[in-house]
Amino acid sequence: MLALWLLINLVKDPTEFFSVAVIGLTNGSVYALIALGYTLVYGILQLINFAHGDVFSLGGLLSATVILDAFDLTAASSAVAIVIGVAVSLLIAVAFSSALNTTVELVGYRRLRNAPRLAPLITAVGMSFILQNVGLYFWGPNYTSTDNLIPNSAAFSIGGVDFQWDNLVVILLTMPLLLALTWLVTSTRQGKAMRATSQDPEAAAMMGINVNRTISFTFALAGGLAGAAGLLYVLQFTTIRFDQGFQLGLIAFTAAVLGGIGNLAGAVLGAVIIGLIEAFNEGLEWHAAGSDWTRSIVFGLLIAILVFRPEGLLGERTPEGA
């Protein structure tokens, strides 16, 4: 039925269909970067890091501040200035969020490593509140807004479908990050240490792997991706607030569970699916439920997945049934 609905929309107005799909992919890219952080950390500690969404919003807020105050960028700035400014804020956001996420682990979770599961989980919720309030303290309760730095004019069109600069930049920045992450996890020494630690931390220690350092590295990586997502979010939506991470974190977490938590490809797939569902639901003309229903549809899907395929789309069935 869903396929039929999509097909009818496609036939009725193909141009609109594909334009909406591009928007879905863009949102999905940002969700994917955040979802990967949940899944990386879950993979290694079996912990849902509820503070992760807030690392994203602090990264986004900081990059907005860098864009506004350090570079004073507006829509009228020259292209060169914008490229340099954005690149520098990306680096700052990534570095800051990496350090922040690593600190959260060091302060909040490390001592609780052998405690009952519930203890670090509650700590993660607490960390989330702390980070939100840090955001509130430094950036205030209002939205921090930048100019629309990347023009939303069409970069090129194929058959009437416009590919806007802002969408394109987000997708083009996300792809290399995803490829680099895949390479890092599958082929490097550090990546193999991560996989070994996630499969059996004690055995990893017996191989001479420094488990604490590997976990710190994982948090740094997850934080870095969240920081990158924060900047991309600001570029695309031009506005961000201290509590933005709560909502986006929830969506990204849903994406990670949808794809199979602990599975990197799954997190990306889940994120793209959710991005597309949102965009189709809000953007298509013919009999779409509309934005009021988006959340219900996304979380309804989550419930359906948990009931019928609890290991997620790409997750492995484990003996624990998780």
Next chain:
Amino acid sequence: MSTTATDRGTDSGTVVLELNDVHTYYGAIHALKGVTLDVRAGEIVTLIGANGAGKSTTLRSINGLNHARKGAIRFSGRDITGAAPHSIVKMGIAQSPEGRRLFPRMSVYENLEMGAFQRKDRSNFKGDLDRVFQLFPRLAERRQQKAGTLSGGEQQMCAIGRALMARPKLLLLDEPSMGLAPIFVEKIFEIIVEINQQGTPVLLVEQNALMALDVANRGYVLETGRIALQGEAKDLRQNERVRQTYLGET
């Protein structure tokens, strides 16, 4: 085959590993109540005892996963009592743990690679890999297979091979015969002797006391966290108490 190496002089070897009055706890449980033992160069030393006597705890105290609360552990003359597990591996103690503990979703090759993780001399990696494949030709055939899909015997081979990839100065083996078909048990013990003859001292923890005492130079009998008996393996083999309790003879 089960060749014993007992005729080689045991008192002449330099001490590689030394535990002196080691006390280890699991929370409030006093698991090791003063264990003193040593392993010397060239030896196979076995640690036998019933379930829960503290055999695995002794190994966990040595490899740093459960630090001893009292007493001292020295390796090649260095105090390693409170050292982190990864730095102990770096000093040259490698282990094939109880229950194999392979990385199930990594290939056989990757598991062996993890065994060599802390080594800096990547140039010898290929040679050591060949050595492991020579000891366990089966692993060479299955190098791309996920370790979790191997049979029990193959997993044990992979676990021992993985420990050898660290080029250890001391090899700890925890229950290498557990859960294996008799034919595999024979094979594994032959290989333990072969590894030892190539120059690596072995501390062997076993429930299969008969096989263990057959291949070992010396043995320790652990009972509720204490060393109850110790001596040459061939003497322990004849000991009345050992024969009744651990070898099932009357």
